[in-house]
Amino acid sequence: DTAVSQTPKYLVTQMGNDKSIKCEQNLGHDTMYWYKQDSKKFLKIMFSYNNKELIINETVPNRFSPKSPDKAHLNLHINSLELGDSAVYFCASSQRGDAEAFFGQGTRLTVV
Amino acid sequence: AQSVTQPDIHITVSEGASLELRCNYSYGATPYLFWYVQSPGQGLQLLLKYFSGDTLVQGIKGFEAEFKRSQSSFNLRKPSVHWSDAAEYFCAESMEYGNKLVFGAGTILRVKS
Numbered sequence: 430d431t432a433v434s435q436t437p438k439y440l441v442t443q444m445g446n447d448k449s450i451k452c453e454q455n456l457g458h459d460t461m462y463w464y465k466q467d468s469k470k471f472l473k474i475m476f477s478y479n480n481k482e483l484i485i486n487e488t489v490p491n492r493f494s495p496k497s498p499d500k501a502h503l504n505l506h507i508n509s510l511e512l513g514d515s516a517v518y519f520c521a522s523s524q525r526g527d528a529e530a531f532f533g534q535g536t537r538l539t540v541v
Numbered sequence: 542a543q544s545v546t547q548p549d550i551h552i553t554v555s556e557g558a559s560l561e562l563r564c565n566y567s568y569g570a571t572p573y574l575f576w577y578v579q580s581p582g583q584g585l586q587l588l589l590k591y592f593s594g595d596t597l598v599q600g601i602k603g604f605e606a607e608f609k610r611s612q613s614s615f616n617l618r619k620p621s622v623h624w625s626d627a628a629e630y631f632c633a634e635s636m637e638y639g640n641k642l643v644f645g646a647g648t649i650l651r652v653k654s
Contacts, residue, residue: 460639470579470629472644485641519584523639529575530642534584 432456435520435533442510443541450505450536452520460484460525461503463495466517466535475518478503479525510540543568545634547645554622555653562617562648564632573635574615575642576606580628588630591615592638602626627652 433454442448454461462485463475477485478497492508507514520533546565554560566572573592577585589600596608606617615632629649633642 462641464642470647472631472633472642472647474641474643477641521642525639526637527639529587529590529639531587532577532585 432531433520433522433533435518435536437536438534439537439539441539441541444510444512446510447506447508448510448538449507450518450520450538452503452505452533454501454520454522454531456522456524456531458522458524458528458531459500460523461497461500462521462523462530463503463505464519464521464532466519468516472519476503476505507538510538512540514538515540543634543636543643545632545643545645547630547632547648549648550646551649551651553651553653556624557621560617560619560622560626560650562630562632562650564615564617564645565613566615566632566634567613568634568636570636573638573640574606574608575633575635576600576604576615576617577631577633577644578602578628579631579647585631588617622650622652624652624654626650 460479462477466472476495481497494506497503517535519535521530523530544567575590576588591598591608629647631647632645
C-alpha cells in the first residue's frame with residue numbers, strides 16, 4: 430500500500446502548456462510538501478501545507494500554484510510551462526513535530 | 542540561513558571496503574538530521590535519522606551515522622559496501638521534527654567490483 434503516491438510518474442509537454450501533478454498520502458499526516466530536484470540533483474523545498482493551509486512558499490514563480498483540497502491531497506498546477514521547469518518534482522508528507530517526511534516516487538517533468 | 546554541505550560530489554569504493562560520506566550542517570541549535578538514499582530513477586528512501594539521545598544512530602541496510610556537535614557533522618558510514626549500495630546519498634536537516642528539510646547537494650557513490 431503506497432504511502433505517498435504521485436501521478437503521473439512521467440510528464441512530457443510543450444512550452445506554454447498548463448499541467449498538473451497530483452499527490453495523495455494515506456499516512457494520516459497533517460503536513461504535505463512539494464520539493465523540486467533540478468538537473469544537478471539539487472533538492473529544494475517549494476511549498477508546504479499544514480492542515481490545508483499554506484505555510485511555506487519558497488520564492489517560487491507565480492506560475493506554480495499548489496492546491497490542497499484536504500489534508501491527504503496536495504496538487505501542483507503549473508501554468509505557461511518553461512524549459513527551465515524541467516525537473517523531478519517530489520511530494521512528501523509528515524506529521525509536524527512528530528514524524529520524518531515520507532516521499533513519493535517523483536514526477537519527471539520534461540518541457541520541450 | 543540553514544545549509545547542509547556534502548563536500549564530496551563523487552566517491553568510488555571497492556566492494557567490501559568501508560565507506561564514509563561526509564555531511565556538515567549549519568543550524569546552531571539541536572538539529573534534526575537525516576540521511577536519504579536515491580537509486581537511479583527512484584524516490585527518496587530514509588536510511589536513518591537523529592534528533593536526540595545517543596549520537597551514534599543505526600539505520601537500514603547496515604548504515605550508521607554519528608552526530609558530532611563540536612564538528613557540526615553527521616557522517617554516514619558502512620563497514621562493508623555492497624554493489625547494490627551504488628546510489629546518490631543526501632544529507633538533510635530540519636529545525637523541527639516533521640518540518641521542511643534542507644538538503645545537501647548529494648554524494649554519488651560508485652562501487653567497484
